[in-house]
Amino acid sequence: MTLRPAPEYLESITAGLPYTTRRAEKLYFYRYPPPDGVAESNVAIETHETILTNARPVADGYSLDREGYALVRQRSAVRDFWDEAQTLALGHPETAEIVKAATGASRVVVFDHTLRRRSGESDLASAKSRQPVGRAHVDQTVKSGPQRVRDVMGDQAEGLLSRRAAIINLWRPVAHVARDWPLALGDGRSVDPADLLPTDLIFPHRRGETYSLAYNPGQRWSYIPDLGVEECLLIKCWDSDETVTRFAPHTGFADPTTPPGTPPRQSIEFRTLAFFD
Template sequence: MSLAVETRPVDRPLLAASFNYLKPMKDRAANYTYEPPAGVPRSNVVPDPHRVDIYDGRAIDASVDREGFALVEHHSAVRDFFNDEEVRSVYYPEAERLLKAQTGASRVFIFDHTTRRRSPDEILDSGRRGEGQPRGPVGRVHVDHTERSGPQRVRDLLGDEADGLLKHRFAVVNVWRPTKGPLEDAPLGVCDARSVAPQDLVETDLVYRDRKGETYSVTYSPRHRWYFYPHMRIDEVLLLKCYDSRKDVARFSPHSAFENPLAPANAPPRESIELRAFLFFEDQ
């Protein structure tokens, strides 16, 4: 089934928008997922906004292992993506089959999911609100895992199996989709992993009550090549590479929500869901 969406030539930007990068800093960057102790800031990350050209993802044949992302048509039987039980019982198995078919992974382990609802007039920032409240879109450039935290998350969640699994190639891939469409408000921008240099990625603590994770914040570079997929439907998903142990493929694809200047004034606030999955390749 072809996608009935007008596209622009691949060498001409579709639009320009502002992205919140990380302002270079001397201290270790850190974000808390909860209200930290008195005197400790929720985040010491200072945004460094840059207006960048964004190209039409529909004009290229992107690959998870080349650019670090890919658009895939996928029809789900889920009726309510904000029902956690239904998501785990129906959507997780669907996504596992999809990821195996699209990547050739021998095993897929989906380890969590996040639903997001943007409040009307909400300013894009970290995407985190008070405890118990639904998350909003993340309006800062980041990658969910790092060179260190990717393997560590496998050890955290898979215990005794981890050492054997980590002897082979493994990746972390997100499955991102709008739950209302076509999506116009606060779409997801994705950066071609080939345009990102190692020095652009900055280890950033992600502090939970019971553990400390690590993500990459990203400093600005004019080399970065940004894309988005206009008018995403609820039967389309974006596969996004957040880690790969293999060195000769896309490994880390930065991403961020952004204010879409092409969105109509009455566009409904964004709703979306993302799954995070380990992909294991026993033959690599």
């Protein structure tokens, strides 16, 4: 089913965005059953009413190195993202080309993808998909960004890290317009580094790290209403270049203007490493 975009959009909306409460100890999530007596997470979410600017009229001017995100109009050759073989064979190579064209990177490696399908159920909506993330966050940190390069690139990593490297996500709707639970985008220039809270992701055999985001009224947020299947968003998750925007927080959110009966959001995000000469 394809939804027709609404003919008119508001200049901005106000919505409750999910931020993380600051605390003295380091934040964490267990991604498997934690040891006896240990909480699965110590992250507490607090919702703040936040103004989100409708970015659609000016989205063509957005830049990964300035705001930390960009809009690209390109329909995917993939006809069924739930078909893993098709997504790997077509989706990964085209994602690499999109990121190369948008950034000027000399090499792009797609190392992962995640499908999401919103439902009323917790965590997994199906064996294949996960729920939209309801927490303002950045996928990598100053620590985990280089480590991800090492994990993926192995013996090549140190040579690649001697030059500029970045981690960029490509996010696109699947099946229909993303009117339900769209993506909120935080302008990286407006984020105080003190509001980025390092958060451990604890797996059975490794420990990753992301940033959770604390609320600050100085942060600027936007969204692109009715993102279509012929569009995708590029989101900066880490950049070794300290002269540009290095991180762009983002989160799914409940848009109060979404009409009743709108089909639940389906989306896919591809995670890429971008290397520069």
